[in-house]
Amino acid sequence: MSETKSNNKPTRRRQQAPIDTSYGHLQPQAPEIERVVLGALMIDKDAFTVVSEIIRPETFYENRHQKIYDAIQGLNLHEKPVDIVTVTEELRHNGALEDVGGPAYIVELSSHVASSAHIEYHAHILAQKFLARQLIQFASMIETDAFDETVDVDELMQKAEGNLFELSQKNMVQDYTQIDPIVAKAHQLLLQAANNKGGLTGVPSGFHKLDEITAGWQPSDLIIIAGRPAMGKTSFALSLAKNIAVDFRRPIALFSLEMNNVQLVNRLISNVCSVPGNKILSGQLSPDEWERFDTNIRKLDGAPVFVDDTPGLSIFELRTKARRLVREHDIKVLMIDYLQLMNANGTRFSNRQEEVSTISRSLKGLAKELDIPVIALSQLNRTVEQREGIEGKRPQLSDLRESGAIEQDADMVLFVHRPEYYHIYQDEKGNDLHGMAQIIIAKHRKGATGEVLLNFRGEYTRFANPEDVSAPFPTDEIGGEIMGSRMNLSTPESPHGSPLDGPLPEPSPDLTVPF
CATH class of the missing domain: 3.40.50.300 (P-loop containing nucleotide triphosphate hydrolases)
Structure with a gap:
């Protein structure tokens, strides 16, 4: 019902309650950076080698961006040039050109990028957003199963540990190292070995x-x-x-x-x-x-x-x-x-x-x-x-x-x-x-x-x-021989054995103990 008065007085508007955003979370994403990265990949032929170990198709949040990066990845795999034309043709060949927005969207991606100067930094941002989404999915799965009373908690713990370990392994990136510090470390180890008795x-x-x-x-x-x-x-x-x-x-x-x-x-x-x-x-x-x-x-x-x-x-x-x-x-x-x-x-x-x-x-x-x-x-x-x-x-x-x-x-x-x-x-x-x-x-x-x-x-x-090993062992005073080698334990001066007072029994070769 309208609250406007017939005497043309100002309309009284009902006050809206403030929106509670504590429960409505957006998935971690950076669509604008995704567009920048894709655009940079199409204007610089060397850009892909910089980001290939950092991002994968699934790193992108938008599905159409995943398809575009997959096409760029395929072109690089077959050592073909990457530009607006080749990416468009690759998407057409894959049957995904219309899904990504047609040729016009490919042109738009490259038109807003001047250089690929910061592509590695941008790629790391996308990788972090992707990892955050994976962790959210992982936590959601654990939460759902934890509420399910039919799920064994011990098995859930094992499953959670395994999935988290697998997740960390997939996202572990080792960088290369220039040889100079490695040579210095090898030299240091060589000097240590030369000073150690026995070359240990x-x-x-x-x-x-x-x-x-x-x-x-x-x-x-x-x-x-x-x-x-x-x-x-x-x-x-x-x-x-x-x-x-x-x-x-x-x-x-x-x-x-x-x-x-x-x-x-x-x-x-x-x-x-x-x-x-x-x-x-x-x-x-x-x-x-x-x-x-x-x-x-x-x-x-x-x-x-x-x-x-x-x-x-x-x-x-x-x-x-x-x-x-x-x-x-x-x-x-x-x-x-x-x-x-x-x-x-x-x-x-x-x-x-x-x-x-x-x-x-x-x-x-x-x-x-x-x-x-x-x-x-x-x-x-x-x-x-x-x-x-x-x-x-x-x-x-x-x-x-x-x-x-x-x-x-x-x-x-x-x-x-x-x-x-x-x-x-x-x-x-x-x-x-x-x-x-x-x-x-x-x-x-x-x-x-x-x-x-x-x-x-x-x-x-x-x-x-x-x-x-020195002298043989005599017979055990309790009677009979006990199994082992004809050895005597080392003296207290030896760092490799256990000193003891007095001899030990003679071994018997017929008795074996499965340790």
């Missing part, structure tokens, strides 16, 4: 012959330690951790997906204190063992070892935790036991092999990002069990379980092999293999491959340098 440039493993070949575990390297069950790969990893953290005091993080943190630390205690693992579990230690325990347990006080036993650890969780460990504790080595127990939840894979490939590729990316060595344990398939002879039982790169991508992504692949397990007691060189383990360097991207012989004491979950 990385984190020392504590095994002399191994360090001679590798020069230590190198930053940004992905190292795979593989072996069949009962070969001792976990024992080898724990010996490495003990040498790195206890002897050399370099911070290390252990992600154990197979054992809980107490089981893992019990094995570490067995290694350091020279007390059999089964006795630590039962608590039935002899007086000498109690003495060794009380003497050596203090070595673990303040040791920079950080243990995480999250089951079914995802790549996204690992990356988040690893970043925090490096930032807060200056972690020098990351160790995972073992790779096949990890998952890449939140991403769909047609088979397990694809998932393992994604995991190994992500581990290599993490090593590069954090600039530290990442050591991952891996299982081998059963092929080795079906082969005969001394050479047949030696593991090969093709034995890596579930994915050839592991071999491809790894900078170094080491196999833990104990011929004694297969009743092979002498190698082709005539070396006695009783109580010995072969560490086979099957792949080494930065150096030579080869083989290192170490002593193995399964009951102590310990590998040791053969040169640290």
Whole structure:
């Protein structure tokens, strides 16, 4: 009803309530900048090379701009000139010319742009707007599923982690670097290696012959330690951790997906204190063992070892935790036991092999990002069990379980092999293999491959340098012999072993413990 009075008095207008804009959000977008970028691409033949790694067709908000950029991308792919005429013809060929507004709109785009001087800056703005839209879509999906009571919250968490990780990986852009600072860094590392005894440039493993070949575990390297069950790969990893953290005091993080943190630390205690693992579990230690325990347990006080036993650890969780460990504790080595127990939840894979490939590729990316060595344990398939002879039982790169991508992504692949397990007691060189383990360097991207012989004491979950071995062990006072190599632990002066008071029992070659 009109509120105008018949006596021609001014009309009284009803006051409108202020518009609440707190709920009505526009998607992040910059249509004007999109037009500028497209126009610049059609007037400068070199502009596409500047923005090709920053933006993609889906980066554009307007659908017609996506189609135009797709046409420009196609022309560049086939090394054809890019201008008003060629873009128009490409759109006509794709059947999209009328969808974008016809030839007139293509002319309009280029007519308002004088140069491509700021195209890279503008491209970064579009990339940021696109990422913001992706995050909004991601958050909306999580919110919708979170309100759905039929959705399992734990599965939703895994899905969210996977999707967010995938999103970050897709939008991670690495820029190039001029060679001068890289040469300077290489020169500095060379000088450090020259001043270090033994030429170590990385984190020392504590095994002399191994360090001679590798020069230590190198930053940004992905190292795979593989072996069949009962070969001792976990024992080898724990010996490495003990040498790195206890002897050399370099911070290390252990992600154990197979054992809980107490089981893992019990094995570490067995290694350091020279007390059999089964006795630590039962608590039935002899007086000498109690003495060794009380003497050596203090070595673990303040040791920079950080243990995480999250089951079914995802790549996204690992990356988040690893970043925090490096930032807060200056972690020098990351160790995972073992790779096949990890998952890449939140991403769909047609088979397990694809998932393992994604995991190994992500581990290599993490090593590069954090600039530290990442050591991952891996299982081998059963092929080795079906082969005969001394050479047949030696593991090969093709034995890596579930994915050839592991071999491809790894900078170094080491196999833990104990011929004694297969009743092979002498190698082709005539070396006695009783109580010995072969560490086979099957792949080494930065150096030579080869083989290192170490002593193995399964009951102590310990590998040791053969040169640290001296007198044989007598029989255990409880009765009977215990399994292991004929080794004596190093004296307190040696940085590579655990000193102890008194001798240890003689090993038995017939008993094996699957560590």
